Amino acid sequence: MREIIAKLFAKSISPKIKLNPYAGSSAFLTGTNNINITLKEDDPEGEKAFLQHIALTHKCHFVNEISPLAWTILHEIGHYFTDDYLTDEDREADYEWRKLLSLGIIPDDYSRPDDSIDEAYFNLPAEWEATEWAINYIKKHPRKCLIFGDLLR
Ligand SMILES: [Zn+2]
Numbered sequence: 001m002r003e004i005i006a007k008l009f010a011k012s013i014s015p016k017i018k019l020n021p022y023a024g025s026s027a028f029l030t031g032t033n034n035i036n037i038t039l040k041e042d043d044p045e046g047e048k049a050f051l052q053h054i055a056l057t058h059k060c061h062f063v064n065e066i067s068p069l070a071w072t073i074l075h076e077i078g079h080y081f082t083d084d085y086l087t088d089e090d091r092e093a094d095y096e097w098r099k100l101l102s103l104g105i106i107p108d109d110y111s112r113p114d115d116s117i118d119e120a121y122f123n124l125p126a127e128w129e130a131t132e133w134a135i136n137y138i139k140k141h142p143r144k145c146l147i148f149g150d151l152l153r
Contacts, residue, residue, distance in 0.1 A: 002039050002152065006073060009148040010035070013077055013137070026072050028079035028130075035076045041068070046118070050075075053122040053131075060135050066149040071134065073152075074145070078133030079126065090125045097124055 003021050010019040022036035025043075029036065041047065047068045054071065055063040063071075086094065093109070100107045101121050112123055121127060138145045 002069075005148065005151045006037060006039060006069065009070065009073055009152070010077060012144065012148075013074075014080070017077060017080060019073070026076055028076045028083075030079075030083065033080060035073075035080065037073060037076065039069070049118040050122065053119060054135070057119070057123065058131060058135055062138065066138060066145055067153040069152040070145060070149040074134035074137055075130050078130030078137070082126070082129040082133050085129050086125055094125050 006021075007019045010017045016033045018034045020034060020036050021039050024036070024038065026037045027035070051063050051068060051071065054060045066074075097107050097110055097120075101117055101124075104117055106113060106115065106117070106120055110120060112120065115123060122131070
């Protein structure tokens, strides 16, 4: 049921998007219209850190009104819609920073050196844009996002 609702939610945003249930981490597959999505809640710590980031860093006051899975779906769809926002230079930095962060290292040229690893990851240029897209989408379509958000709890 969760899978059907998740796919319906994505299709209601763009019929082009393909949501694939996936056992690993949720991810937008760059340069495609495919999104891998984890339907099981198996990373409560990561989820908590993400929601906290949305509330505190993006200063979003309605974070808890939308279910975590709905946030994840919207964030990944945000990658699809913001994929071309980055310049080649941004993209190169994003790629290098991502590799270093995965090793638990904050890069020397990273713009917010005091971030935790989680926070630094969420503040990567591509991640930031995807989350901003999600927040703005909810602002534009609050009713739909609340309904799907509840169905996906
Ligand atoms: Zn992301």
